[in-house]
Amino acid sequence: MKRIIAVAGLIGLFVLVLAFFLWNGKKEKGRSQDPLASSGIAPTKPLPALRKRSERQKEPKRQKTNRLGANFREGRSHLLLTIQSKEGKKLSGKVYWVEKKGPPVTSSMLAPEYGFPLPKNGVHIQSHQGEAHLEITSHHWTWLRVTGRFQKGRLACNYLRIPPFSGTKRKILLLDPTKRSVFVFLVHKDLETPVSHGEVRLFRQSMASMAVPSLVRKKKTDATGYVSFQGLEPGRFALLAPGAREQDKMPYVQRFILPAQASMTDLPLTLVQPETRYTLRLRVVADIKGAPKLPPKFFLKRKADQIGELYPMQGVLRSGSQELKFFVPLGDYELGALPLGRLRFSPGTNHFSFTRDQQVFPISVQEDSQQTYVELVGLGFGDFPVSVFPRPKEPLFDDQMALMFCGPFHWKLAKQMIPLPSGSFDFLVYGRSGTWVSQKTLQIDHPKTLRIPLVPATRLSLTWKKVPWKVGRRAVLQIRTSRRLSSRVLSRRFAPEGGRMDPAFVSTIVVERGPVTLTCFDSEQNNILWKRMFQATKPAKALLVLGPRGKGGQGQGGR
Numbered sequence: 001m002k003r004i005i006a007v008a009g010l011i012g013l014f015v016l017v018l019a020f021f022l023w024n025g026k027k028e029k030g031r032s033q034d035p036l037a038s039s040g041i042a043p044t045k046p047l048p049a050l051r052k053r054s055e056r057q058k059e060p061k062r063q064k065t066n067r068l069g070a071n072f073r074e075g076r077s078h079l080l081l082t083i084q085s086k087e088g089k090k091l092s093g094k095v096y097w098v099e100k101k102g103p104p105v106t107s108s109m110l111a112p113e114y115g116f117p118l119p120k121n122g123v124h125i126q127s128h129q130g131e132a133h134l135e136i137t138s139h140h141w142t143w144l145r146v147t148g149r150f151q152k153g154r155l156a157c158n159y160l161r162i163p164p165f166s167g168t169k170r171k172i173l174l175l176d177p178t179k180r181s182v183f184v185f186l187v188h189k190d191l192e193t194p195v196s197h198g199e200v201r202l203f204r205q206s207m208a209s210m211a212v213p214s215l216v217r218k219k220k221t222d223a224t225g226y227v228s229f230q231g232l233e234p235g236r237f238a239l240l241a242p243g244a245r246e247q248d249k250m251p252y253v254q255r256f257i258l259p260a261q262a263s264m265t266d267l268p269l270t271l272v273q274p275e276t277r278y279t280l281r282l283r284v285v286a287d288i289k290g291a292p293k294l295p296p297k298f299f300l301k302r303k304a305d306q307i308g309e310l311y312p313m314q315g316v317l318r319s320g321s322q323e324l325k326f327f328v329p330l331g332d333y334e335l336g337a338l339p340l341g342r343l344r345f346s347p348g349t350n351h352f353s354f355t356r357d358q359q360v361f362p363i364s365v366q367e368d369s370q371q372t373y374v375e376l377v378g379l380g381f382g383d384f385p386v387s388v389f390p391r392p393k394e395p396l397f398d399d400q401m402a403l404m405f406c407g408p409f410h411w412k413l414a415k416q417m418i419p420l421p422s423g424s425f426d427f428l429v430y431g432r433s434g435t436w437v438s439q440k441t442l443q444i445d446h447p448k449t450l451r452i453p454l455v456p457a458t459r460l461s462l463t464w465k466k467v468p469w470k471v472g473r474r475a476v477l478q479i480r481t482s483r484r485l486s487s488r489v490l491s492r493r494f495a496p497e498g499g500r501m502d503p504a505f506v507s508t509i510v511v512e513r514g515p516v517t518l519t520c521f522d523s524e525q526n527n528i529l530w531k532r533m534f535q536a537t538k539p540a541k542a543l544l545v546l547g548p549r550g551k552g553g554q555g556q557g558g559r
Helices: 002-033 398-402
Strands: 076-085 093-100 124-128 131-137 141-149 155-162 168-175 180-187 199-205 214-220 226-232 235-240 253-258 267-272 278-287 297-302 310-312 320-328 331-338 343-345 351-354 359-367 372-377 386-392 415-418 423-431 435-438 442-444 449-465 474-480 485-497 500-512 514-522 528-536 540-546
Touching (some): 076 141, 093 131, 124 131, 131 141, 155 168, 180 199, 180 235, 253 267, 297 320, 449 514, 449 528, 528 540
Parallel strands (some): 076 168
Antiparallel strands (some): 076 131, 093 124, 093 141, 141 155, 180 226, 199 214, 199 235, 297 310, 297 331, 372 415, 386 423, 423 435, 423 442, 474 485, 474 514, 485 500, 514 528
16 A cells, blocks of 8 residues: 555656646647847737728827917918118017907007007917017908017117008018107098098198298008108108198198107107198278176187087187177088177177188177176185186087186186176186085176185086997087086097007086986987996096996996
């Protein structure tokens, strides 16, 4: 039995040794097939099988790029600018630009220089090192401003108007800090229609006030009302719209100075072409007694003027017969006299329709002999001198208040013996230390004495910008306070907006302190355009209205 167990043990040991050698041989065979296995590196994966051409996935094509590496996008055009000095040296700076479907109608500085803030919307800005690539909407007009920096920190700029194009356009701009340029936009009195092929005149004015200006250049605008005067030497200039005279004011004449040492003096400007003017003649018979300290003066007010222009007479009125000439457009006019209440017109003579050149109108006026002893109550000695303006109840054009003063223009004392106009008035008092308004509306019918109690008031400067053209050229502002209700007719003006001149409604209103409600109506449809409510607590307040967003909507941006 023991012998059998020993033989079985030997057989088992032999089998184990044989199995060991067989396993080790297979291992060595595997190592010879993969030499990386002994180094500890994992074997690589087998390559995938090749696919047929029809099975391959098509790769997207690379987008074309220009030499600056920018991608071309559908519906976009590319403007490549090179900005350099006249010697050919590239300059660093910035580019400002705006895009519009139509050509720009009014001027825009596009940058925060000259004390104007930079517009928040619509202006693109890009820095450059002598080359700039602008991606703009195809078939849009582009108005841009390019600046370049010279040695010693001097800056120069140039404006450029690019008509619509598609594809790629290249421009080389040469900046010169010693030369100046003026870029002019000429529009009609509606402030929205450009004047094509209108002749704009540029005059150089001497520093001496009596020197006669000399004509520097005259050029005609293109079909979109645009013209530029480039390469100007420093100096004082006057830019006149077609038909404008040297004594005219803005917006028919623009006066500006191009200083020799100042930077960034290229100017975009807006001019308004005046209507054709004709000679209106007044044959006046005036009965004026004595020699007053302030002689009376006539002024014409056009009833349907889009800009609300006033035409004062040259000189002053004297007693007796005289002929006065006004150079004005055709239309319906009202003749007024200053100071208010000083002269009385014969019934029906101060309203007339001017329809042809050299038309003559007879005018008869006489001095009002009835005077009133007026006392202003509520002012201190330090508040004088002041000016007194009677505000009638019916709606007024905003600019009429500048001429509607009574008595002397500067009251040095609270008591005056003066003539007064007849009617219902609120009395506004402007002084160097504040503004006041009468406590209540006063009915005037030649009283012998009149005490005017005054309360502190707020002078409100209202600017309504971004007015939709559907509103028209006028709007009516209703002013409601705790004491009274009044109205004001607003007319379009040019107002600065981010370095450009945009049409806006601008008005200066005097209200007593306390709750104030302003409601703006469309003068043609009587729809409420916007409404504002606030507390008037300070001597002055600025109110900015942007909008409205829609019919009957609220304006935005009051402050």
